Amino acid sequence: MSEYRVLEGNLSLTDAKVGIVVARFNGFVVESLLHGSLDALRRSGLPESNVTVARVPGAFELPLVLQRMAASGEYDGLIALGAVIRGATTHYESVANECNKGIANVMLQHSIPVVNAVLTTENIEQAIERAGTKAGNKGAEAGLVLVEMVNLVRQL
Numbered sequence: 001m002s003e004y005r006v007l008e009g010n011l012s013l014t015d016a017k018v019g020i021v022v023a024r025f026n027g028f029v030v031e032s033l034l035h036g037s038l039d040a041l042r043r044s045g046l047p048e049s050n051v052t053v054a055r056v057p058g059a060f061e062l063p064l065v066l067q068r069m070a071a072s073g074e075y076d077g078l079i080a081l082g083a084v085i086r087g088a089t090t091h092y093e094s095v096a097n098e099c100n101k102g103i104a105n106v107m108l109q110h111s112i113p114v115v116n117a118v119l120t121t122e123n124i125e126q127a128i129e130r131a132g133t134k135a136g137n138k139g140a141e142a143g144l145v146l147v148e149m150v151n152l153v154r155q156l
Contacts, residue, residue: 009151014045016076019069023082025058032131033139040143063102070110082118113149117142
């Protein structure tokens with residue numbers, strides 16, 4: 001029987017530099033995501049002084065700031081937080097699609113973890129559920145994913 005090597009991140013992180021980019025649009029939801037992310041990072045052992053929070057107007061602007069932060073080489077990982085809630089026009093699809101593509105491009109171009117916690121929901125109720133009520137807090141989940149991914153990437 002052959003043995004193989006298993007790489008897996010853990011949920012303890014004390015020495016990383018993390019950037020969180022937060023969209024202000026739909027702030028009543030996004031601020032809960034931010035609190036969840038910060039709490040998860042703190043519980044993993046990361047000092048608050050190792051976290052930088054940058055605020056942008058909306059989800060469409062997230063990729064540019066993520067790109068600049070990644071290009072600086074100062075961060076081990078990034079989190080994108082926002083909420084795009086469907087309205088009566090097709091604007092929702094444009095913003096959601098371009099935001100998601102931009103976030104993925106930053107991660108692949110710079111080879112650092114970039115966790116996408118931009119909610120894309122059909123209505124306000126779904127967004128609120130994902131920001132800390134029925135469906136948990138997707139911001140907290142993003143913090144845990146980032147911790148695990150930073151640890152895993154360090155092993156590669």
